[in-house]
Amino acid sequence: MNEKEGLLVRFMKALPLISVTFFPLLGVACKELPAEVEVSETRPLTSHDKDPEVNASSAKQFLPPDVLRQVEESGQKLGDDKSEKQEGGKWTYQLPAQDWKDAGAKMFRELNFTFGEGEKMGEAYLSAVGGGLQANIDRWFRQFANEPKPLDQLDRIDFLGQKGYLIEAVGRFEPGMGRPGKDEQALLGAMIEKGGRLITVKMIGPKAEMTNRREEFLKFVASLQQK
Amino acid sequence: MANATSKPSSNNKTASVPSRILNVLASIQLATFLILALFVLTWFATLEQTVNGLKPMMDKYFNWKQLFFFPEIGRPWQEDGVLIPIKIYFPMLSGFWLCALFTLNLTLGGLIRFRKTPQKLGILLSHFSIVFLMVSAGVTQLTEKRGALQIYEGKVSDAAQDYHHEVIEVSELSEGKVTQVHLIDWELLKDLRNKDRERLFKMKALPFDLKVSNLIENAQLTPEQFVPPQKKEPVLDGFYLKKLPRQKETEAHLGGAEVTVVQKDGSEVTKLLVGSRSLHPATVTFEGKDYLLRMRKKLWPLPFGIQLDEFRVERDPGTRRAAAFESDITRLDDGESEEVLIEMNEPMRREGWTFFQANWGPQNQENPEEYYSVFEVVRNPADQWPLYSLLVSMVGLIGHFVYRLVLFLKKPRKTVHS
Numbered sequence: 001m002n003e004k005e006g007l008l009v010r011f012m013k014a015l016p017l018i019s020v021t022f023f024p025l026l027g028v029a030c031k032e033l034p035a036e037v038e039v040s041e042t043r044p045l046t047s048h049d050k051d052p053e054v055n056a057s058s059a060k061q062f063l064p065p066d067v068l069r070q071v072e073e074s075g076q077k078l079g080d081d082k083s084e085k086q087e088g089g090k091w092t093y094q095l096p097a098q099d100w101k102d103a104g105a106k107m108f109r110e111l112n113f114t115f116g117e118g119e120k121m122g123e124a125y126l127s128a129v130g131g132g133l134q135a136n137i138d139r140w141f142r143q144f145a146n147e148p149k150p151l152d153q154l155d156r157i158d159f160l161g162q163k164g165y166l167i168e169a170v171g172r173f174e175p176g177m178g179r180p181g182k183d184e185q186a187l188l189g190a191m192i193e194k195g196g197r198l199i200t201v202k203m204i205g206p207k208a209e210m211t212n213r214r215e216e217f218l219k220f221v222a223s224l225q226q227k
Numbered sequence: 228m229a230n231a232t233s234k235p236s237s238n239n240k241t242a243s244v245p246s247r248i249l250n251v252l253a254s255i256q257l258a259t260f261l262i263l264a265l266f267v268l269t270w271f272a273t274l275e276q277t278v279n280g281l282k283p284m285m286d287k288y289f290n291w292k293q294l295f296f297f298p299e300i301g302r303p304w305q306e307d308g309v310l311i312p313i314k315i316y317f318p319m320l321s322g323f324w325l326c327a328l329f330t331l332n333l334t335l336g337g338l339i340r341f342r343k344t345p346q347k348l349g350i351l352l353s354h355f356s357i358v359f360l361m362v363s364a365g366v367t368q369l370t371e372k373r374g375a376l377q378i379y380e381g382k383v384s385d386a387a388q389d390y391h392h393e394v395i396e397v398s399e400l401s402e403g404k405v406t407q408v409h410l411i412d413w414e415l416l417k418d419l420r421n422k423d424r425e426r427l428f429k430m431k432a433l434p435f436d437l438k439v440s441n442l443i444e445n446a447q448l449t450p451e452q453f454v455p456p457q458k459k460e461p462v463l464d465g466f467y468l469k470k471l472p473r474q475k476e477t478e479a480h481l482g483g484a485e486v487t488v489v490q491k492d493g494s495e496v497t498k499l500l501v502g503s504r505s506l507h508p509a510t511v512t513f514e515g516k517d518y519l520l521r522m523r524k525k526l527w528p529l530p531f532g533i534q535l536d537e538f539r540v541e542r543d544p545g546t547r548r549a550a551a552f553e554s555d556i557t558r559l560d561d562g563e564s565e566e567v568l569i570e571m572n573e574p575m576r577r578e579g580w581t582f583f584q585a586n587w588g589p590q591n592q593e594n595p596e597e598y599y600s601v602f603e604v605v606r607n608p609a610d611q612w613p614l615y616s617l618l619v620s621m622v623g624l625i626g627h628f629v630y631r632l633v634l635f636l637k638k639p640r641k642t643v644h645s
Binding site (some may be wrong): 056073 | 385431448502504
């Protein structure tokens with residue numbers, strides 16, 4: 001066998017190997033993607049990422065500026081105008097300010113919002129829980145190291161068609177469950193008993209911010225309806 | 228011809244099976260079949276392109292993931308402007324594999340087994356140039372990036388947009404500025420097109436996941452108040468995805484989809500619409516932090532910025548049609564700048580990227596206040612290989628013809644006696 005034939009024979013011997021590696025690869029390539037895929041790809045920032053429009057309404061996202069202008073001039077409203085009724089789970093409501101943002105429902109929070117930014121950020125959420133009125137109100141006061149008050153000393157507000165209890169507290173907020181506490185916080189809360197459960201709205205944030213947002217809280221509570 | 232001088236390594240009757248396979252792979256008969264098959268493929272491709280468009284045709288005819296396909300051509304005698312493809316039940320071998328097999332055939336028969344003598348050098352060079360040409364086509368098919376960069380006078384851009392591939396991006400924000408962009412690539416989305424399918428994308432570096440459904444290849448985000456849905460399309464926040472007709476030139480397609488933000492425990496937070504026609508991204512607030520969500524043509528970040536200094540267009544007399552147009556640009560690269568003129572057929576080549584003057588606008592105005600210029604941006608390592616291949620082929624063939632001519636002229640001639 002000369003050198004040239006040797007090379008050829010070696011190549012021919014490699015052909016089956018090429019075949020057995022090629023066809024599985026082809027099979028993998030043709031395989032459909034699964035229903036769940038993990039994604040970790042990122043891209044470098046470009047000039048397209050400068051000055052992003054944050055919190056653009058659907059109308060602003062999807063309509064050309066001249067069409068949007070015509071719609072606005074005609075007084076019609078489209079998309080997620082925040083002054084319109086919103087929906088979340090079994091609740092409808094009106095957001096009282098533009099910077100209230102939906103933070104997503106989670107356990108014990110059927111509605112869940114944040115407001116403000118950075119140091120001024122606070123949260124407001126609606127829960128439906130078990131237990132007694134007085135016990136829960138006492139717990140809220142204790143979270144702020146305030147003396148609990150009996151029900152008859154609390155102010156009342158309209159809440160889901162009832163006269164609900166208005167709870168207000170100021171001080172260092174200790175949320176419990178191992179989460180860190182915060183100084184100079186304030187609480188605005190509303191609570192009623194309905195259908196054997198307690199429906200509560202709790203708004204917590206920096207003291208100064210909460211003073212300015214008291215009307216927002218009352219407006220939000222007043223707008224709440226059960227579907 | 229490629230294998231004209233090849234010889235079987237041994238007698239076929241006594242040759243081993245691998246040896247016989249090698250003989251077939253290197254044979255002139257296979258070369259002939261492949262050239263004929265490529266001719267038929269080109270013929271069908273030309274017909275199919277007229278109904279399905281260039282890009283879908285190329286994707287179908289040169290798809291390495293399939294061995295054969297059924298061509299489609301325009302229905303004969305159809306009305307003008309009506310594009311109704313009819314399927315031809317003739318199994319056509321994939322162009323990718325035909326070319327790959329042809330390259331193998333030419334390599335074995337036209338290079339490895341070719342009789343290498345000084346007299347055959349020209350032919351050998353020609354064979355090599357064709358193999359090189361096929362390899363460059365393969366490299367282009369597998370690695371080329373091609374997109375467009377549209378830019379207004381006085382503005383700077385450092386990214387081109389892919390013509391076809393779309394992505395879904397999630398941008399992290401800090402104090403209103405984008406700090407990181409995560410993306411779901413087209414390769415993970417494309418099989419969801421126009422099918423009742425959905426996929427959950429587990430976002431590794433984000434506190435939530437995204438579920439993409441109802442992905443439509445060409446969609447308009449439409450207000451239900453003005454254009455009510457006709458096909459019970461789901462409405463979200465007053466808008467729905469209206470399916471638009473398929474275009475022949477698919478770069479005109481702009482997709483849309485429904486995206487659901489899903490907590491890591493699987494519970495759904497919110498559902499919204501995204502679309503490449505959107506002018507602004509959607510904002511999603513999760514655990515008190517804002518994220519931008521959008522669908523767009525994939526961005527190719529460039530290694531330098533391009534500033535359009537001036538755009539000029541020369542029109543045909545009495546018309547708005549452009550006779551010629553060109554752009555003065557400044558290339559901005561790490562504090563250094565370079566002024567370049569890009570004009571039709573005179574691209575700028577820098578750092579592996581090529582910028583062709585491709586288009587301009589707005590074209591519907593006589594004297595617009597502000598022009599924009601569009602460059603076709605291409606990154607292809609094999610960009611110049613076809614040129615080199617043709618040069619090698621030219622040298623080989625000229626050398627061979629000259630050699631044959633010299634032989635002919637030197638050949639003793641019979642004297643004709645009257």
